[in-house]
Amino acid sequence: MASAGVNPTAAIPNTDEVDLLRWPVFGNILKWKHSRTLLQIPLLLVSVVMILHGLLGTQIAPKNLATVLTWVHFRGALVLVLLAAGNFFCLACPFMLVRNAARKLFTPRWNWPQALRNKWISVGLLIAILFVYELFDLWSSPYWTAAVALGYFVTVLLVDGLFKHAAFCKFVCPIGQFNFVASTLSPLEVKVRSHAICNRCSTKDCIRGQRADAAVTVRTTDVPANVASVRATTAAAATHILNAGATHAFNGTQDFVILQRGCELALFQPRKVGNMDCTFCLDCVHACPHDNIGISSRIPGTELASHSIRSGIGYFAKRTDIAALVVVFCFGALLNAFGMVSPVYVVEAWLGKLLHVSHEWPVLGLIFFAFLVIEPAILLGGAAWLTRVLKGSTMETMPLAVRYSYSLAPLGFGMWLAHYGFHFFTGLLTIVPVTQSAAASVGISWLGAPRWTWTGLAMRYVQPIELGFLFLGFAGSLVIAHQLAEEDSAEHPMRAFLPWATVALIICAASVWLMFQPMEMRATLMGG
Amino acid sequence: MFGIRSLRILTSSLCLLAQFPLGGCSKPNQKSSDVNFRFESEPNPPHVGPNIFVVKLNAKDGTALSGAHVSLEGDMSHPGMSPAISDTKEVGAGTYRGDLNLAMRGDWIVEFHIVLADGRKLEREAELRNVKE
Numbered sequence: 001m002a003s004a005g006v007n008p009t010a011a012i013p014n015t016d017e018v019d020l021l022r023w024p025v026f027g028n029i030l031k032w033k034h035s036r037t038l039l040q041i042p043l044l045l046v047s048v049v050m051i052l053h054g055l056l057g058t059q060i061a062p063k064n065l066a067t068v069l070t071w072v073h074f075r076g077a078l079v080l081v082l083l084a085a086g087n088f089f090c091l092a093c094p095f096m097l098v099r100n101a102a103r104k105l106f107t108p109r110w111n112w113p114q115a116l117r118n119k120w121i122s123v124g125l126l127i128a129i130l131f132v133y134e135l136f137d138l139w140s141s142p143y144w145t146a147a148v149a150l151g152y153f154v155t156v157l158l159v160d161g162l163f164k165h166a167a168f169c170k171f172v173c174p175i176g177q178f179n180f181v182a183s184t185l186s187p188l189e190v191k192v193r194s195h196a197i198c199n200r201c202s203t204k205d206c207i208r209g210q211r212a213d214a215a216v217t218v219r220t221t222d223v224p225a226n227v228a229s230v231r232a233t234t235a236a237a238a239t240h241i242l243n244a245g246a247t248h249a250f251n252g253t254q255d256f257v258i259l260q261r262g263c264e265l266a267l268f269q270p271r272k273v274g275n276m277d278c279t280f281c282l283d284c285v286h287a288c289p290h291d292n293i294g295i296s297s298r299i300p301g302t303e304l305a306s307h308s309i310r311s312g313i314g315y316f317a318k319r320t321d322i323a324a325l326v327v328v329f330c331f332g333a334l335l336n337a338f339g340m341v342s343p344v345y346v347v348e349a350w351l352g353k354l355l356h357v358s359h360e361w362p363v364l365g366l367i368f369f370a371f372l373v374i375e376p377a378i379l380l381g382g383a384a385w386l387t388r389v390l391k392g393s394t395m396e397t398m399p400l401a402v403r404y405s406y407s408l409a410p411l412g413f414g415m416w417l418a419h420y421g422f423h424f425f426t427g428l429l430t431i432v433p434v435t436q437s438a439a440a441s442v443g444i445s446w447l448g449a450p451r452w453t454w455t456g457l458a459m460r461y462v463q464p465i466e467l468g469f470l471f472l473g474f475a476g477s478l479v480i481a482h483q484l485a486e487e488d489s490a491e492h493p494m495r496a497f498l499p500w501a502t503v504a505l506i507i508c509a510a511s512v513w514l515m516f517q518p519m520e521m522r523a524t525l526m527g528g
Numbered sequence: 529m530f531g532i533r534s535l536r537i538l539t540s541s542l543c544l545l546a547q548f549p550l551g552g553c554s555k556p557n558q559k560s561s562d563v564n565f566r567f568e569s570e571p572n573p574p575h576v577g578p579n580i581f582v583v584k585l586n587a588k589d590g591t592a593l594s595g596a597h598v599s600l601e602g603d604m605s606h607p608g609m610s611p612a613i614s615d616t617k618e619v620g621a622g623t624y625r626g627d628l629n630l631a632m633r634g635d636w637i638v639e640f641h642i643v644l645a646d647g648r649k650l651e652r653e654a655e656l657r658n659v660k661e
Contacts, residue, residue, distance in 0.1 A: 060603060060637055060639070060653075061603075061605055062603040062608065062609065062611065067607045068607040068608065071606070071607055071608070137605070139605070139606050139607065140605040140635070340606070342633060423606075423608050424608075426608060426609070426610075427608020430608050452601065452613060453611070453613060455609070455610045456608070518632075519632055519633065519634070520633035520634045521605055521606040521609075521634040521635065522634050522635045522657070
């Protein structure tokens with residue numbers, strides 16, 4: 001059972017791929033058992049300072065760490081790291097550090113309900129966050145930005161305090177879902193180095209966790225103070241006895257200790273495909289007794305066109321919830337950008353007059369409905385119907401729409417990159433004066449007087465970068481749509497490809513139009 | 529390695545960190561109630577582009593407060609945008625005039641950083657909503 005009897009086998013290096021874990025120094029740091037904690041601690045400290053400043057500091061958004069760090073630096077760095085590397089922000093997630101610490105004090109008892117093991121809750125929460133962001137103009141409110149961050153910590157503790165494994169990450173966290181979709185376009189993936197080694201592996205520690213016989217290895221009384229004890233059924237133990245830290249468990253008649261948990265998100269490495277649902281937590285890397293898991297390079301986006309069954313996920317084509325997540329990811333990008341340009345206020349005022357309402361929420365609700373339901377229904381439904389007609393497919397319209405909706409992920413990511421990249425690059429240096437100012441407010445003067453003129457790159461330099469991101473996303477969407485079309489219809493791929501290329505073109509054109517609209521950021525209610 | 533003891537240390541450190549700003553956070557520039565502050569803009573309301581701001585400072589008894597240094601700072605409601613910063617000149621007794629270029633549509637917050645002749649510092653803010661061309 002335990003990995004103690006397994007002779008570590010050197011994985012066969014694949015010279016075609018770059019493996020971050022094989023890099024000198026950096027690889028060793030990442031492979032260190034506490035590397036995640038090392039990355040999480042600074043982010044937790046920054047979060048605490050940010051929350052305190054948001055709640056207690058100046059309420060002028062451009063001068064508060066909560067708003068500046070969250071809406072300028074965090075968002076921008078997040079998408080850029082996802083583009084350049086992978087889901088490293090989930091790796092360094094400070095919420096999980098707090099959760100892991102809390103799980104040393106109390107142990108969750110329940111499994112996440114079967115009926116909720118999908119992305120619908122997180123899709124709803126992602127929409128809710130986008131809605132709240134617009135309705136309450138979160139970017140302009142340090143207090144509410146901090147309150148939302150604090151609320152996030154509380155929700156994590158509540159969900160993962162009640163439910164086992166990584167229920168919050170996999171089924172609830174809207175930021176995590178955003179990262180999962182974006183990371184399908186990342187150049188790095190946590191994956192098996194050699195499948196031959198996996199085939200010979202009998203312990204499956206990457207999913208089950210690294211275990212040791214408690215009777216032999218350690219008596220219950222010897223279990224270190226940080227070891228949480230849990231009872232697990234044999235069936236549960238077979239899949240996930242994957243609690244925080246080393247876990248003392250019972251497997252029927254035999255006690256065992258989990259020395260290193262395996263994947264909490266139910267991704268079995270040998271059958272894992274791509275980055276969807278992978279938090280880069282590296283638990284599998286630490287658990288694998290054969291040193292057979294790396295962070296390897298790959299061609300970004302290829303997983304979107306893959307038909308393979310995915311461990312912990314199933315088939316993309318059958319996951320309507322994940323397809324809906326991709327749709328919200330893509331159309332939400334347009335919606336979020338639409339919220340910061342002048343035409344949104346014209347539309348709001350017009351709708352307000354039409355509906356005879358002065359509150360923003362019903363009007364905003366209608367705009368969200370138009371962007372996230374009507375527009376995708378028309379575009380995707382129309383394209384799926386056309387695909388069906390053109391290639392004479394026997395496939396129903398809905399499954400076709402689900403299948404091809406994944407091709408929109410690159411375009412959505414391009415738009416997020418353009419938007420968040422804009423704020424990141426144009427406001428890159430604003431963190432300096434804001435930090436100086438925050439330090440000065442608590443009596444720290446050695447950082448000097450705030451240099452408020454430090455901002456970032458000029459817009460004229462950033463706009464070409466924005467366009468570059470957008471066109472990169474557009475090209476990615478075309479490639480994925482073409483790959484799907486080729487698989488569907490080897491003889492006439494263009495018949496399936498053209499409707500989806502048209503959808504991508506329409507979205508891309510809308511994004512370019514949005515980019516060249518005059519920016520107008522109002523933190524006031526409609527017509528206020 | 530990271531046991532209950534480490535957890536306690538972490539919790540204590542976070543509490544200490546939390547206490548630090550709580551104890552030290554006070555606005556350095558308290559509002560002075562014995563100074564009357566008024567401002568006007570030209571055009572009124574301010575628009576996108578150059579605007580003239582005229583600040584008038586008086587003591588409670590109506591005496592004009594001359595010799596102050598008044599600087600203007602305009603910030604967008606969204607963080608990360610370039611602020612507009614300028615100084616004013618005293619154009620009459622207790623009257624200060626300065627230009628501020630509001631570069632973008634939307635909501636702006638204009639801060640008036642004032643150092644009176646006797647060294648007292650004042651901060652005043654004005655929200656400019658829905659600034660247009």
